[in-house]
Amino acid sequence: MTTHLFVQSLTSGLTQGCIYALIGLGFTIIFNVTGIINFAQGEFVMLGGMLSFYFTRSAGLPIIPALLVSVLIAALIGAALYLLTIRTARRASVVSLIIITIGAAIFIRGIAGEKWGVNPISPPAFTGKHPLHFLGATIQPQALWIIGITLAAAVVLHFLFSSTVIGKALRACSMNRSAAGLVGINPRMMALIAFALAAAIGALGGAVVAPLSFMSYDAGVGLGLKGFVAASMGGFKSQTAVIAGGIVLGVVEQVAIAIDWGPFKSEYKEAIALVLLLLILVVRSRKLSEEERVS
Amino acid sequence: MRKWFCVLLAVVMLAAAIPLAGCGGEKEASGEPYKIGAVFSNTGFNAPLGQPEVQTVEMMEQQINKKGGINGHPVDIIWYDTASVPATCYDMAKKLIDDDKVVAIIGPTGTGDTNAIIDLVRDSGVPLISCAAGTTLTVPTATNDKHWLFQTPQTTLMIVDRLFDYLKTQDITKIALITDTAGFGVDGLKTITAEAAPGKYNLTITESQTYGTNDSDMSTQLSKIRDSNPQAVICWGTNPGPAVIATNMSALGMRDIPLFCSHGIAFKAFIDLAGDDANGVIFPCGKLPIVDSLPHSAQKDLLLEYRKNFEAKYGKGETNTFGGHAYDALSMVVAALDKAVTETPEEISGSNDTLQAVRAKIRDYVEQKVNSTGYPDTDGFVATGGIFNISASDHNGLSKDCIVMVKIADGKWTPAE
Numbered sequence: 001m002t003t004h005l006f007v008q009s010l011t012s013g014l015t016q017g018c019i020y021a022l023i024g025l026g027f028t029i030i031f032n033v034t035g036i037i038n039f040a041q042g043e044f045v046m047l048g049g050m051l052s053f054y055f056t057r058s059a060g061l062p063i064i065p066a067l068l069v070s071v072l073i074a075a076l077i078g079a080a081l082y083l084l085t086i087r088t089a090r091r092a093s094v095v096s097l098i099i100i101t102i103g104a105a106i107f108i109r110g111i112a113g114e115k116w117g118v119n120p121i122s123p124p125a126f127t128g129k130h131p132l133h134f135l136g137a138t139i140q141p142q143a144l145w146i147i148g149i150t151l152a153a154a155v156v157l158h159f160l161f162s163s164t165v166i167g168k169a170l171r172a173c174s175m176n177r178s179a180a181g182l183v184g185i186n187p188r189m190m191a192l193i194a195f196a197l198a199a200a201i202g203a204l205g206g207a208v209v210a211p212l213s214f215m216s217y218d219a220g221v222g223l224g225l226k227g228f229v230a231a232s233m234g235g236f237k238s239q240t241a242v243i244a245g246g247i248v249l250g251v252v253e254q255v256a257i258a259i260d261w262g263p264f265k266s267e268y269k270e271a272i273a274l275v276l277l278l279l280i281l282v283v284r285s286r287k288l289s290e291e292e293r294v295s
Numbered sequence: 296m297r298k299w300f301c302v303l304l305a306v307v308m309l310a311a312a313i314p315l316a317g318c319g320g321e322k323e324a325s326g327e328p329y330k331i332g333a334v335f336s337n338t339g340f341n342a343p344l345g346q347p348e349v350q351t352v353e354m355m356e357q358q359i360n361k362k363g364g365i366n367g368h369p370v371d372i373i374w375y376d377t378a379s380v381p382a383t384c385y386d387m388a389k390k391l392i393d394d395d396k397v398v399a400i401i402g403p404t405g406t407g408d409t410n411a412i413i414d415l416v417r418d419s420g421v422p423l424i425s426c427a428a429g430t431t432l433t434v435p436t437a438t439n440d441k442h443w444l445f446q447t448p449q450t451t452l453m454i455v456d457r458l459f460d461y462l463k464t465q466d467i468t469k470i471a472l473i474t475d476t477a478g479f480g481v482d483g484l485k486t487i488t489a490e491a492a493p494g495k496y497n498l499t500i501t502e503s504q505t506y507g508t509n510d511s512d513m514s515t516q517l518s519k520i521r522d523s524n525p526q527a528v529i530c531w532g533t534n535p536g537p538a539v540i541a542t543n544m545s546a547l548g549m550r551d552i553p554l555f556c557s558h559g560i561a562f563k564a565f566i567d568l569a570g571d572d573a574n575g576v577i578f579p580c581g582k583l584p585i586v587d588s589l590p591h592s593a594q595k596d597l598l599l600e601y602r603k604n605f606e607a608k609y610g611k612g613e614t615n616t617f618g619g620h621a622y623d624a625l626s627m628v629v630a631a632l633d634k635a636v637t638e639t640p641e642e643i644s645g646s647n648d649t650l651q652a653v654r655a656k657i658r659d660y661v662e663q664k665v666n667s668t669g670y671p672d673t674d675g676f677v678a679t680g681g682i683f684n685i686s687a688s689d690h691n692g693l694s695k696d697c698i699v700m701v702k703i704a705d706g707k708w709t710p711a712e
Contacts, residue, residue: 118342119564120535131546213511214535257515266505
């Protein structure tokens with residue numbers, strides 16, 4: 001493998017990985033605060049891309065306002081999802097609630113397909129399409145936006161969770177819901193915020209990746225799955241681990257394509273990533289059971 | 296009692312007389328319709344191909360009925376969505392055959408769906424005119440002689456051969472491939488590899504890479520392709536993959552290498568998606584995208600008429616060859632009903648034997664008359680895909696002459712030759 005090929009796979013992998021990381025963060029926030037895996041997370045990413053396309057191409061808004069409006073609308077849809085389904089069915093088991101999110105995902109997908117059609121779409125790139133070169137590899141300006149926005153989101157979230165009252169309340173909910181309730185935190189309000197926040201992050205990811213790699217009404221399924229893998233790699237816990245997991249996933253996929261030998265081929269890139277996930281989970285559960293034995 | 300009975304009888308007779316009285320002046324067809332079935336991928340991965348097919352048959356249904364139907368009888372096109380899932384296609388086809396009792400079925404959109412129902416239509420004795428392009432679909436096998444199966448698109452083999460004929464005129468012998476891992480791309484890769492072999496077109500494949508239908512970045516695969524020094528890159532897949540590849544190639548500075556795509560990009564959506572990067576892409580296709588530059592012919596008139604009607608109903612620039620495949624399939628069934636079927640819809644729904652007989656008549660007409668014998672003035676059956684000459688040994692009836700090479704320039708389709 002030549003240097004420029006390796007560098008190309010790294011840059012492509014880093015860009016992809018940031019998207020997976022953003023989606024994974026959305027899964028993690030909802031899971032931590034409510035214990036539910038929200039399988040509609042991928043659809044929020046899709047909505048971010050579709051809405052920003054609508055606002056820039058059809059409504060003619062400039063890019064930044066379109067982005068903000070799309071993220072806001074997605075947050076509202078996330079809140080609506082929580083209120084109309086999860087809150088209404090609150091006495092149901094966690095498994096039932098997860099299945100409800102799957103149903104919601106199918107519903108959102110169907111509406112998107114009806115409204116925007118089945119063909120992929122592409123909002124305009126933030127700063128144009130003139131590619132940048134280094135070390136023999138090419139990177140699009142939009143890719144730099146993706147990486148930058150992911151880092152910015154990570155920093156903002158870290159600040160939110162560590163230094164603001166709401167953030168600390170969310171963390172309290174994730175540690176122990178009943179204890180949080182006892183000290184005056186409203187777990188239902190926290191769950192609502194978690195859904196809205198996760199939807200906003202997902203939509204942000206969708207809006208920033210759609211100019212680069214297009215978006216269609218059914219893109220949410222695949223993206224959601226990859227984000228889920230990223231979140232699993234991060235153990236659904238620490239943000240840093242989820243972001244690292246997403247980037248590792250993206251890079252492994254692209255490097256597998258570059259190696260192009262034996263099982264490391266383009267067709268198997270997802271399989272390789274999932275095998276990696278299995279290994280990480282096995283190693284982690286072994287470490288956990290060892291800790292239990294020791295204590 | 297007797298008085299009320301007479302009044303009732305009079306009312307009933309009046310009510311029965313009214314439709315008969317109205318019949319004389321109206322042009323619109325009424326009464327029991329001929330029922331034609333259809334299965335299309337209105338959703339699922341083949342939706343971009345299936346939706347224009349549905350739109351086309353709905354448009355044709357309205358037109359036929361407005362002009363008085365077939366021999367005075369209206370038509371009812373009953374279509375179901377297969378969601379691009381073969382098992383669903385089977386269920387829907389069975390419904391059409393057993394419950395709706397249709398006289399023929401057009402579609403499905405994809406080869407996978409079609410393969411799921413070839414035995415069903417044989418066992419039920421129903422003619423199936425598929426809109427899928429699988430090369431071996433209508434070729435008899437040990438388990439199915441394909442007696443009841445026809446297909447209207449040009450096959451992948453014809454498309455690849457036509458492309459390779461063009462490559463020869465450009466002195467291109469070294470090609471690199473980048474293909475979709477879904478059915479369409481796999482079919483393309485297999486056909487390209489077979490046709491590039493030493494005994495046939497004798498092309499060297501310098502590098503062969505694949506990508507997933509919804510993958511968003513093929514720069515790594517394209518870097519490898521660039522390293523292998525091909526004279527041309529051939530991309531086989533449906534949207535959005537080829538658009539991503541065109542964009543990636545521009546970003547990598549690879550557009551000095553000609554990019555050829557499959558007919559899977561013959562949509563306005565490709566040009567919308569790839570923007571400026573679509574310019575310079577060349578692909579083989581039916582004649583519809585460049586109809587304006589064709590010399591005058593019966594097919595040109597038909598294509599212009601189809602485009603005019605479709606765009607009036609569904610939007611400018613939206614016509615594509617895939618809707619055309621459905622147009623051709625339905626046209627054949629309508630021609631059969633018009634010319635070969637004397638039974639009325641009432642007779643068909645009244646007796647199962649009549650239904651079976653009509654189905655066989657339609658099959659026979661398509662096999663024996665949709666060619667230069669049945670249409671001697673035009674040397675065959677003129678349709679959007681080409682001039683059909685169907686026979687017992689060829690249930691497709693097209694050749695690579697009905698395919699042209701299209702180049703995208705300034706965001707428009709132009710002839711490449």
